[in-house]
Amino acid sequence: MSLVRVHNFSISLDGYGTGEGQSLDAPFGHAGTRLTEWFFETRAFHRMTGREGGTTGVDDAMASAWGPGIGAEIMGRNKFGPQRGPWEDESWRGWWGEEPPFRTPTFVLTHHPRPSVEMEGGTVFHFLDATPEEALRRAREAAGGLDVRIGGGPSTVRAFLEADLIDHLHVVLVPIVLGRGVQLWPGLEGLQERFDTEAVSSPGGVVHLTFTRPRA
């Protein structure tokens, strides 16, 4: 059975997975780059963005688990872009340029479906108005037996956790108090009871938490 995985999902000490005030220039709102700086330093991110260099320590090892074995991604609309409501402009093709790093079918959850968009390098964006269960069924069909990644943002990860559809959750705790934005944890009381949890601090200054569903 293929797994449903979340990787490199950064949150602040107060549980915010993104800040307030997303815009074209600020995908994470007032959080800026503070939640993702640990990731930007890694070789995994450098390779993902077609560059040389980057660190190869603990943070990179954790970051690198993002790609292997994934056959499809599901993301929320706010990860895809800053627009809300009906699409005023279908020319928006995501934050990632013409060759996004996903390289698989990628399902964008939205109440406003639009035609699929094929990008370079294997990423095809499909737009779905669907429950988590329905979206996962579609993604699993597209993944050809490989795992499905839930890509974020926090509302999307939370919805899949509430529906108990996630097998592996990797959260990165960044030691800042963000104060405003969208939180991961509300509604998830007792989450730990469904998972084996581990925590490891990295010399880079963040804490990697993993939640792994026990296998039967």
Place this chain on the structure above:
Amino acid sequence: MSLVRVHNFSISLDGYGTGEGQSLDAPFGHAGTRLTEWFFETRAFHRMTGREGGTTGVDDAMASAWGPGIGAEIMGRNKFGPQRGPWEDESWRGWWGEEPPFRTPTFVLTHHPRPSVEMEGGTVFHFLDATPEEALRRAREAAGGLDVRIGGGPSTVRAFLEADLIDHLHVVLVPIVLGRGVQLWPGLEGLQERFDTEAVSSPGGVVHLTFTRPRA
């Protein structure tokens, strides 16, 4: 200059320092002992409660920093006991029996002052209706040049952080989602900018975070 310190302050992933529904039988409400189990295992706690044994690893080392150099404690009324409003019963002398572990003057913040209570072993409870600044001035006088500990609960620690009165904050992150209770972080956006922060995971399964005010 004496420092103002917080030690062994446990919170859940969603930032709750105590659960909902405190009562005589449940000092931490529905959290039960889940926030403090890591501490109960340590030799520091065993000694604090007059017993032999306990672990002597990372958690114990962190826990042990609680006592040395402290000349007074300030705590909120809900740490002292479960009663609210005017004291119906002044026979309540705290959760800790006749010989509490504090062994210093201990200032309980309450809107309902009552006569001081001298316990065995050096602890004297004083009851103060005071701002954080006023309470700290009183505690410093009583501490004789030693440091002052802010003992909790979360509302009290938060009030002293909001007033920027804390020099050293040790938070212990317990990997559970508590869902309800009293949170530490609200109102503290940008807290990290005033501190040097460190994080270390312990084999016991918790994460120790320290916030240290840079010294001039």
